[in-house]
Amino acid sequence: MKIAVLGTGMAGRGFADRLTELGHDVVIGTRDVQQTLARTEPDALGHPPYAVWQQTSPEVRLVPFPKAGAHAELIVNATAGASSLAALDATGAANLAGKVIVDIALPLDLSQGMPPTLTVANTDSLGEQIQRTFPAARVVKTLNTVFFEVMIEPKRVPGEHNIFLAGDDTDAKNTAKSLLHGFGWPMDAIIDLGGIRAARGVEMYMPLYFTLSAVLGTFHFNIAVTPRR
């Protein structure tokens, strides 16, 4: 499938590599290609700059957001949550129309340190904002409840554990389920929470998630709903 991953951070790169490995035709969308490639310093968390990663992932093309949107049959929103609406707007509403947006973004406010607060919560969610802003797109909120390495390779967490999805379009959710299954998620580990409003639940789980990661000392964990269905 032709897939556009929006976002040049570790999550976007991880998705691009994994989707390429699974045989998809992948571009990464960014606001300014030259600016993204010009960075030479590691980011705040010590991750290498994009250009360094690009050398080991030559199949993935870096393109401006509108070109990514035009390329895509399916879009993965791997931007920082606070930038997601702007990135999708730059991608172009016409390019999003009718397409599945797999929204893995976290609406984090990191300005006060860890654990983060959310930029939107309780009576709204980023997933709902995206669906409302781009009504012709078919938004599926999923995967945001685990670290990106676990999203694309769930066996990094041993044992049985669950992943959630929420969206208003059943076909889009089935497409997302197939994608997740391709990553290694067992079909019966995927819990459909219903419409896009349930994005609130998985986004508001973030404070517990980040607190747990600090307590456990790892991001390689998840939760399992018990009893198993």
Next chain:
Amino acid sequence: MKIAVLGTGMAGRGFADRLTELGHDVVIGTRDVQQTLARTEPDALGHPPYAVWQQTSPEVRLVPFPKAGAHAELIVNATAGASSLAALDATGAANLAGKVIVDIALPLDLSQGMPPTLTVANTDSLGEQIQRTFPAARVVKTLNTVFFEVMIEPKRVPGEHNIFLAGDDTDAKNTAKSLLHGFGWPMDAIIDLGGIRAARGVEMYMPLYFTLSAVLGTFHFNIAVTPRR
């Protein structure tokens, strides 16, 4: 131990019965004893009125909030979250000073139906509000992530699953852990999330919890953090 349970709903009654069974000396606190006893109709969820339950639980004394506070060595806040601060205020700051408040309350706004939104979230929590309002009390937020029947009898959910606690006072958390262990929670199932700020995490899990309960068709479920520590 002399325990005051604040709140006359199903959670409060369940705690009172279970704590009595475990050998504690239990009172239930309410705003107006005569009014609580005068109710003859089932509540909105079909639960019997307090006076009917009282007949099968004669050891539990129903007393006004201040008397409950004076009685207690430990307080369980099982009031509706939106009423918790008022109930604790009526119980009396002097009666709370130095004592452990096991706060199991959910700050739910049910005015728009299910799933509920929260009356406080993201940058604050009910647990923090209680600790801030009654600084001499020792608040432990715990148990709110499961149905009250599971809180007091965790084996209602088969298999291994976890429960969380958060609070600023280590001794108070140890007291709460003992209480939970008495209910049947294995010590290694209890995850200490740190200070009372982590109440945000367990309270903000509520939207996911209520959505999951609707999807699963039961309140007899929980989550297990995996891999097991």
